[in-house]
Amino acid sequence: GRSVRVRAFNRRGWDAVAWNCRGCSGEPNRLVRFYHSGSSDDLLAVATHVAGITGHPLLLVGFSLGGNMTLKLMGELGEGAPPWLTGGVAVSVPCDLRASGEVMAQAANRIYMQRFLGDLREKIRTKQARFPGPLLDDTGYEELRSFRDFDNRYTAPLHGFRDAEDYWARCSSRFFHDRIRRPALLLNSEDDPFLAPECFPREVAAHHPWFHLEVTVHGGHVGFVGGGLEPGEYYSERRAIEFARDFCTDPIA
CATH class of the missing domain: 3.40.50.1820 (Alpha/Beta hydrolase fold, catalytic domain)
Known part of the structure; x- marks a missing residue:
């Protein structure tokens, strides 16, 4: 550690x-x-x-x-x-980030992806309690399956990127x-x-x-x-x- x-x-x-x-x-x-x-x-x-x-x-x-x-x-x-x-x-x-996101979305990495998304949901909920509003709404969160899904829904709009592709290209x-x-x-x-x-x-x-x-x-x-x-x-x-x-x-x- x-x-x-x-x-x-x-x-x-x-x-x-x-x-x-x-x-x-x-x-x-x-x-x-x-x-x-x-x-x-x-x-x-x-x-x-x-x-x-x-x-x-x-x-x-x-x-x-x-x-x-x-x-x-x-x-x-x-x-x-x-x-x-x-x-x-x-x-x-x-x-x-784009290429790694695609690797993480593969079936072989599903268990890791589920863990990451679960941890991120807790952070979203903590943030939502402090900043209520549509940007941090977690309704339907369980439908997210990949970093692309998460980054399109949260990372991009919260940090000024157009979408996941824009975020990955710039970062x-x-x-x-x-x-x-x-x-x-x-x-x-x-x-x-x-x-x-x-x-x-x-x-x-x-x-x-x-x-x-x-x-x-x-x-x-x-x-x-x-x-x-x-x-x-x-x-x-x-x-x-x-x-x-x-x-x-x-x-x-």
Whole structure:
């Protein structure tokens, strides 16, 4: 979990800050908007605040949805990235939201999809109690079968996108990789059940001086068990630490 990742950095003398997306900290979000895979504005606000307090360079580390945010933000900043941003590591990232959504909608992933939609319904109901209105109405929610359904009904209208397709096109980090101008590592596994072939940007990585892609045979989705530098650590933490050592000094992760 998150505490394991934080401790992995702490043991090597790094300070680490773990942040929560909107509505995921146990406290209700005060705005009607949620978090989503493209919420790089929130990530930038938190990172800028931390860098300002500490005065140290900063390495961003994101997993799954957070990894998509990380790579998207780095691409958005591009040549204008602030001096405190020294690099980023992203693990198990659905960098093509449309393609991954189609994979998740397949019968083999039905049990995962049901779990995700169930969790999201609880968030919708919590938000609806605070902000009554048609945008958050969950009538007929049980008819939703996929992320496309959910994003068309909730994510897009709540966050200013035309529809799910518009959201995916504007928020998939795949379309920002070529603009990254700080060292970035993407670690994805071939046996990740949530990722489509489009989530392995080999061609970009082959010709990009800043963007590095590592593909493992095993690891699933954020499940790189074993291979760590210490007992109980994951391979993903090991690679994040090694990458950080290569590109950062006196960092805060």
